[in-house]
Amino acid sequence: MTLTLDYSKALEKVEDLAYIKHLALASKEILEEKSGAGADFLGWTKLPEDYDQEEFSRIKEAAKKIKGQSQALLVIGIGGSYLGAKAAISALTNNFHNEMSGSDDLKIYFAGQNLSQSYLIDLYNLLKDQDFSINVISKSGTTTEPAIAFRIFKELLEEKYGDQAKDRIYATTDKEKGALRDLAVKEGYQTFVVPDDIGGRYSVLTAVGLLPMACAGIDIDQMMEGAKAAALKYSNPKFEENDALLYAAIRNALNRQGKDIELMVSYTPELFYFSQWWIQLFGESEGKDGKGLFPAAGSFTTDLHSMGQMIQDGRRNLFETVVLVSKADKDLTIKEDQDNLDGLNYLAGKTLSEINKKAFEGTYQAHVDGRVPNLLVEIERLDAYNLGYLFYFFQKACGYSAYMLGVNPFNQPGVEKYKANMFKLLGKPGY
Amino acid sequence: MTLTLDYSKALEKVEDLAYIKHLALASKEILEEKSGAGADFLGWTKLPEDYDQEEFSRIKEAAKKIKGQSQALLVIGIGGSYLGAKAAISALTNNFHNEMSGSDDLKIYFAGQNLSQSYLIDLYNLLKDQDFSINVISKSGTTTEPAIAFRIFKELLEEKYGDQAKDRIYATTDKEKGALRDLAVKEGYQTFVVPDDIGGRYSVLTAVGLLPMACAGIDIDQMMEGAKAAALKYSNPKFEENDALLYAAIRNALNRQGKDIELMVSYTPELFYFSQWWIQLFGESEGKDGKGLFPAAGSFTTDLHSMGQMIQDGRRNLFETVVLVSKADKDLTIKEDQDNLDGLNYLAGKTLSEINKKAFEGTYQAHVDGRVPNLLVEIERLDAYNLGYLFYFFQKACGYSAYMLGVNPFNQPGVEKYKANMFKLLGKPGY
Numbered sequence: 001m002t003l004t005l006d007y008s009k010a011l012e013k014v015e016d017l018a019y020i021k022h023l024a025l026a027s028k029e030i031l032e033e034k035s036g037a038g039a040d041f042l043g044w045t046k047l048p049e050d051y052d053q054e055e056f057s058r059i060k061e062a063a064k065k066i067k068g069q070s071q072a073l074l075v076i077g078i079g080g081s082y083l084g085a086k087a088a089i090s091a092l093t094n095n096f097h098n099e100m101s102g103s104d105d106l107k108i109y110f111a112g113q114n115l116s117q118s119y120l121i122d123l124y125n126l127l128k129d130q131d132f133s134i135n136v137i138s139k140s141g142t143t144t145e146p147a148i149a150f151r152i153f154k155e156l157l158e159e160k161y162g163d164q165a166k167d168r169i170y171a172t173t174d175k176e177k178g179a180l181r182d183l184a185v186k187e188g189y190q191t192f193v194v195p196d197d198i199g200g201r202y203s204v205l206t207a208v209g210l211l212p213m214a215c216a217g218i219d220i221d222q223m224m225e226g227a228k229a230a231a232l233k234y235s236n237p238k239f240e241e242n243d244a245l246l247y248a249a250i251r252n253a254l255n256r257q258g259k260d261i262e263l264m265v266s267y268t269p270e271l272f273y274f275s276q277w278w279i280q281l282f283g284e285s286e287g288k289d290g291k292g293l294f295p296a297a298g299s300f301t302t303d304l305h306s307m308g309q310m311i312q313d314g315r316r317n318l319f320e321t322v323v324l325v326s327k328a329d330k331d332l333t334i335k336e337d338q339d340n341l342d343g344l345n346y347l348a349g350k351t352l353s354e355i356n357k358k359a360f361e362g363t364y365q366a367h368v369d370g371r372v373p374n375l376l377v378e379i380e381r382l383d384a385y386n387l388g389y390l391f392y393f394f395q396k397a398c399g400y401s402a403y404m405l406g407v408n409p410f411n412q413p414g415v416e417k418y419k420a421n422m423f424k425l426l427g428k429p430g431y
Numbered sequence: 432m433t434l435t436l437d438y439s440k441a442l443e444k445v446e447d448l449a450y451i452k453h454l455a456l457a458s459k460e461i462l463e464e465k466s467g468a469g470a471d472f473l474g475w476t477k478l479p480e481d482y483d484q485e486e487f488s489r490i491k492e493a494a495k496k497i498k499g500q501s502q503a504l505l506v507i508g509i510g511g512s513y514l515g516a517k518a519a520i521s522a523l524t525n526n527f528h529n530e531m532s533g534s535d536d537l538k539i540y541f542a543g544q545n546l547s548q549s550y551l552i553d554l555y556n557l558l559k560d561q562d563f564s565i566n567v568i569s570k571s572g573t574t575t576e577p578a579i580a581f582r583i584f585k586e587l588l589e590e591k592y593g594d595q596a597k598d599r600i601y602a603t604t605d606k607e608k609g610a611l612r613d614l615a616v617k618e619g620y621q622t623f624v625v626p627d628d629i630g631g632r633y634s635v636l637t638a639v640g641l642l643p644m645a646c647a648g649i650d651i652d653q654m655m656e657g658a659k660a661a662a663l664k665y666s667n668p669k670f671e672e673n674d675a676l677l678y679a680a681i682r683n684a685l686n687r688q689g690k691d692i693e694l695m696v697s698y699t700p701e702l703f704y705f706s707q708w709w710i711q712l713f714g715e716s717e718g719k720d721g722k723g724l725f726p727a728a729g730s731f732t733t734d735l736h737s738m739g740q741m742i743q744d745g746r747r748n749l750f751e752t753v754v755l756v757s758k759a760d761k762d763l764t765i766k767e768d769q770d771n772l773d774g775l776n777y778l779a780g781k782t783l784s785e786i787n788k789k790a791f792e793g794t795y796q797a798h799v800d801g802r803v804p805n806l807l808v809e810i811e812r813l814d815a816y817n818l819g820y821l822f823y824f825f826q827k828a829c830g831y832s833a834y835m836l837g838v839n840p841f842n843q844p845g846v847e848k849y850k851a852n853m854f855k856l857l858g859k860p861g862y
Contacts, residue, residue, distance in 0.1 A: 045488065050454040081738030099530055115790055116700050117721070117762045117783035122526040131652045144790075146764065147773040148509045149781070155766070181527065201625060201737075259692055259724055260748055269547050280737030287741020294692055294749065295740070296727050302544045302577060304849060305510030306632075306711030310718020310725070312845030317691060332555075333550045341614045342578040346859050352548035352579070356856065357573075359546055362853030370848070414743030417801070418735060422793030426786065428777050 001227060002389045005243040007250050007353035009368045010319070016253050017246075020404075021239050027403035028065040028237070029080040031187050031426040038410030039064065042120040043197030044395060047205050048227035048388070055192060058221075059207055062170055062190060063231055067106055069168060072098075074123075074153055075212045076112035077281065078145045080200025081172075084391070085212035086110060087277040088204070091270045092218050104218035112136075112146030112342035120152060128180055130157060133168040136210050139194045141173060141180025144422075172207045201281050201411050219384040226388030234396045244393050245374065247321075248400035254319050254373055255293050255405075261318035263311070265298045267360050267381060268325050272299050275323075277393055285402045292405065300361050308363075314372045319373035323390070324360065327381045328353035433660060433820045436704035437807040438681050440799045448677075449641050451835075452670050455680040458834035466764045467834050468840030473537040474628030475826060476818035478602060478636050479658035479819075487651075490638055493601055493621060494645035498537055499592075500599060503508060503529075505554075505584055509576045510602075510711065511631025512647040513795075516643035517541060517820070518708040519635070522587070522818055525650050535634070536648035540575035543567075543577030544586065551583060556712075564599040566646070568586050568639050570625045572604060572611025630841050632711050650815040655772045657819030665827045675824050678752075678806065679831035685750050685804055686724050686836075694742070696729045698703050698791050699741045699813060703730050709825055716840040717835045723836065732790050743801045750804035754821070756790065758812045759784035 004281065011017060028037035031045070041364040057396070066073055075085060089108055095099050098107040107130075110125055136150045151218040155364055157165040184191045192207035203209065210220050234244040251262060262282070264275045275297030286292035298307055298320075311318070317405040328351070336348040347355060368374055402409030423431035442448060461467035462476070497504055506516060520539055525531050529538040540562075542554055565588065566775040567581045588596040604611040615622045623638035632642065633668030636658055641651050654724060665675040693713070695706045729751075735775055742749070759782070767779040773808070778786060799805055810817040833840030846856035856861040 023589050048672045050470040059628050070860060078733065082733075083737065094555045099557060101555075113736075114700050114730070115698070115787040117787070119526050120763055120783060121761050122531075126527045126530060128853060141478050141772070142774050144775075144786075145736075147775050148778070148786070149766070151768060151773065151775060152678055152763065179772045179774060183770075186770075186772070259438075260746065267546070269545050269550050276737065281820050283741040283745075287738070287745030289742075289744065290746055292745040293740055294725075294727070296725070296744070299545070301546050302509065302513075304578075304846065305544075306514065306707065307714045307718070308712040308849065309845040310723055311862070312848055313720065314714075314723040315691065315721055328548050332583065334582070337582060337616075339617075341610050341617070342576050342582065343573050343610060344575075345583060347579070350857070351553060355579070356546040356548070358856040359849075359853050362848040362851075362856055366849035366853050377739060384521070404435050404821030412739040412740040414801070415735065417743055418739065418790075418794040418797035420793075421690070421796050423515045425793055426778065426781070 002226070002380060002386060003243065003393055004378045006378070007249055008244065010250050010375045011253060011374045018248060018256070021248045022252045023252070023404055024245050024400065025239055026095070027400045028242075028245055030403050031399045034328070037408035041197055041202070041359050041410035043195050044202040044205070045231070045399075046390065047198070048231045050322065051205075051224065055104050055207060056210070057253045059192065059211050059214050059220065063132060063210060066133045066170070067216055070106060072107040072109060072127060072319065073131040073212065073215045074109050074127065074132055074134045075137065076113055076134060076146045076153070076355045077208070078113045078143060079376040081137040081146070081205050081208055082110060082113045083277040083280050083348070084204025084209035087273040088209060088213045088223070088387060089274040091382055092384060095270065097216070105217045108212060108216050108393045112149035115145055115148070121221050124156065125320050127153070132157075134217070135170045135172060135243065136180065136182050137172040137194070138209055139174050139200070140178045141351065141359060142178075144296045166190055168412060169210065172211060193257070199283055202395055202410075204277070205388065206362045222384035223388035226385035227392040230389040230392035234393065245398045245400050248404055249375070250375060251293060251321075252400060259317055259319050259373065260294055262293045263296050263298050263318055263320045265300055265320050265322045266324075267300050267356050269299050269302065270382065272297065275299070275388070276356040281394060281398050284412050286405055286407060287396050288407050288414060291407060301356070304363060311367055311372055317376065318369060319375070321336065321375045322360070322364070323375060324376060325382045326378055334393070432681050433657070433811060433817060434520060434674065434824055435809045437809070438677065440795070440805045441681050442684060442804065443784065446687070448847070449678060451462055451680045451684045454683070454726070454835055455676050455681050455831065458679070458831045459603060459673075459676055461756055461834050463666075465480050468839035472628055472630045472633070472841035474626050474634040475636065476662070476830075478629070478654050479536060479662045479823065480672075481638075482655065486638060487641070490623065490642050490645050490651065491644060497564045497646055499600070501537065501562045503538040503540060503558060503561050503563040504643065504646045505542055505558065505563055505565045506568065507565060507577045507580045507584070509544045509574060509637070512577070512639055513541060513544045514704065514711055515635025516638035518704040519640060519644045519649060519818060520647045520771055521704040522813055523815060536558050537646045539643060539647050539707070543580035545577070551580065555583065555587065558584070563588075564601065566601045566603060566626070566642050567611065568603040570605050571609045572614065573609075601642065603642060612812040615812055632715055633723070633826055634801070636819070637707070653815035654819035657816035660821035660824040661820040661827070663714050665824065667668045675827040678808070678828045681806060682724060682752075682832060682834045689746055690750050690804065691725055692727055693724045694727050694729050694749055694751045696731055696751050696753045697755075698731050698787050700730050701813065702763040703728065704732070711831070712825060712829050715843050716829050717836055717838060719838050720837060721844060731794065732787075742798055742803060745800065747802050750806070751798060752806045752808060753791070753795070755809040756813045757809055760812060
């Protein structure tokens with residue numbers, strides 16, 4: 001079992017779930033039969049079994065080529081063209097990946113995810129004396145943040161390498177149209193495809209996420225294998241046996257019972273950006289028509305020392321979804337100290353991962369006692385296979401969940417409003 | 432004017448504020464007269480005018496000494512012994528501070544803020560071949576996470592430097608008692624004081640925050656000057672002229688009107704950890720007795736591409752507090768591009784900071800139109816003076832706000848529960 005869902009401390013009564021079962025099954029049917037809103041964007045459901053093998057091979061070859069030509073890869077993207085790769089790379093590489101000297105893998109930097117002048121200047125100064133390549137990721141090529149970053153760093157590449165710059169630029173974009181596609185054709189960049197039937201926040205297992213991951217040394221074959229196993233697992237039509245459907249149903253039930261906030265908690269700091277990916281997935285899929293649970297993230301035990309008080313004793317309007325990793329691939333053992341002034345000798349012989357696990361158990365019990373419903377999603381280990389599985393689990397659950405809520409899981413009409421205002425203020429033609 | 436508060440888009444009617452004025456003034460009185468709950472922990476209010484000058488000088492000397500002896504400083508602490516320094520260093524140093532070769536300032540790393548075996552192993556491998564010093568920060572010396580990290584890295588220092596290791600360890604702890612004080616006396620570490628009358632989340636302007644900041648090259652004299660100006664400003668007894676009191680009153684009014692979530696937003700990614708510091712400050716001060724606004728953070732424009740949809744169109748149960756920085760100390764200008772395939776030439780000649788400002792204005796208007804109350808806290812520039820001012824502003828506002836809510840701003844009884852469970856599970860003597 002790659003993933004287990006424990007919801008024994010989530011709902012007060014088993015009947016809470018029975019009430020919601022038929023709605024959950026109806027939502028599953030809408031998704032599987034592609035009969036719901038946004039059904040043109042369900043390409044991600046079949047992706048792990050039915051992806052472009054030729055492109056997949058090209059991704060691996062491009063990663064090899066980039067490693068050969070550069071010390072660093074600059075990934076330019078925002079939203080769904082940023083968070084999936086960032087989540088996977090944070091989860092699966094060294095905590096100080098870019099700083100570790102002698103690393104066999106490329107350093108990976110991100111740009112185009114903000115409009116900060118200081119961030120871009122600092123990054124520019126860091127990269128200008130390194131050999132680097134760019135993976136620019138944008139369906140249209142005109143999204144403001146990545147387009148600006150790409151202009152800046154493309155110019156730097158051209159200054160450094162002249163006509164050879166184009167061999168260091170890899171564009172992940174629409175398969176035939178759009179500004180970035182046109183530029184790639186004109187300049188001769190190698191290209192990868194953002195599929196038409198997969199929205200940004202569901203695109204982590206396409207070239208959007210996979211090329212940066214491969215460059216960071218992540219085993220993307222294993223990632224797809226994990227996702228494939230999850231796709232099979234969560235096609236199960238039986239409510240009680242389909243954890244993605246159960247998770248969707250339980251959070252819907254909790255929302256109906258007055259919970260407004262879902263806090264994704266992990267005891268693995270490497271999963272911080274996974275939580276950010278999950279926040280976009282659920283927040284953007286569900287936050288519409290005046291609905292949706294507010295998704296927030298907690299990195300424990302760190303945030304027990306900031307938000308622990310409020311979770312324990314504040315308003316009872318939140319629940320926690322804890323993502324647990326069972327096994328540690330490396331570990332540290334606490335040693336005996338002769339003086340024991342810090343009083344830690346009672347931990348001697350224990351490993352850090354055991355202690356962290358007890359911190360989870362103690363917290364779980366305390367928060368449940370404090371009437372905070374808790375859901376546990378446990379994976380075996382933090383590797384590419386399990387992470388691929390986890391990505392797919394939450395994507396499927398999110399599709400179910402949004403249909404249960406009665407919203408289109410695949411659009412984001414609300415994000416146009418600030419953009420239209422901004423373009424008008426900036427004097428963009430047509431606004 | 433260092434800081435301006437614009438609340439014109441926060442409350443629907445001016446009367447909303449009039450209703451709350453007397454409560455706000457009463458809370459101010461309780462705080463100033465030290466007549467409320469937790470009044471023994473008000474040392475931070477007078478800190479900028481009345482700090483230990485001798486220790487302040489020793490902090491600056493210690494920073495110089497550490498720079499002379501090491502390439503890196505490892506700061507060991509959690510909660511309030513972590514977030515203030517982390518916030519200031521993230522805000523005021525290069526975005527890639529530790530990676531910038533040839534940096535005059537020390538690299539700064541953090542440990543003791545989690546129980547992650549992989550984080551500690553990765554950090555160990557990174558530090559083992561560098562010259563480093565340690566600033567261990569703990570009132571008691573027995574808090575689990577920092578105590579474990581200190582055991583591990585103290586041993587590494589002793590392996591590397593033998594008897595000289597003690598000259599590389601700087602302990603910030605209780606002035607006379609506790610495990611870390613005892614160890615410091617025994618081993619001869621240089622020490623700094625965590626005052627008795629200042630709780631962790633209010634301690635950023637003590638040695639707790641100041642020594643790591645000084646090591647990172649931050650001008651702590653300016654930081655204290657800014658805080659001093661704020662202390663003077665927010666002692667103003669007139670409700671309408673005291674922005675810290677107004678901010679407290681408005682968020683209280685919004686809470687009464689059914690808002691459950693306060694989202695601190697910034698367009699300056701360097702303020703991400705400042706938001707985390709603010710989350711602890713307000714979450715831990717107010718999240719008790721079933722009360723408190725849920726504090727969350729957004730880094731824009733990044734998170735407009737993940738949470739923007741929900742903020743615009745989701746449940747109307749949140750409001751935003753935007754921390755704006757008026758002036759950029761360095762900037763980038765968008766250049767004309769001959770082909771203009773990305774369509775960005777309409778931005779040519781504009782600076783990034785202007786564009787980012789327009790993104791804010793467009794978003795502000797869109798969110799207000801979407802019925803999300805917005806509060807603006809604007810500072811002139813991101814420097815030590817303004818950040819010191821900002822720290823003090825929010826601390827003072829938090830004290831007022833918690834008293835308005837009817838809770839003790841300075842305790843955290845709820846965090847003991849999970850600890851007691853954890854200690855029992857780990858077999859700690861006495862549990």
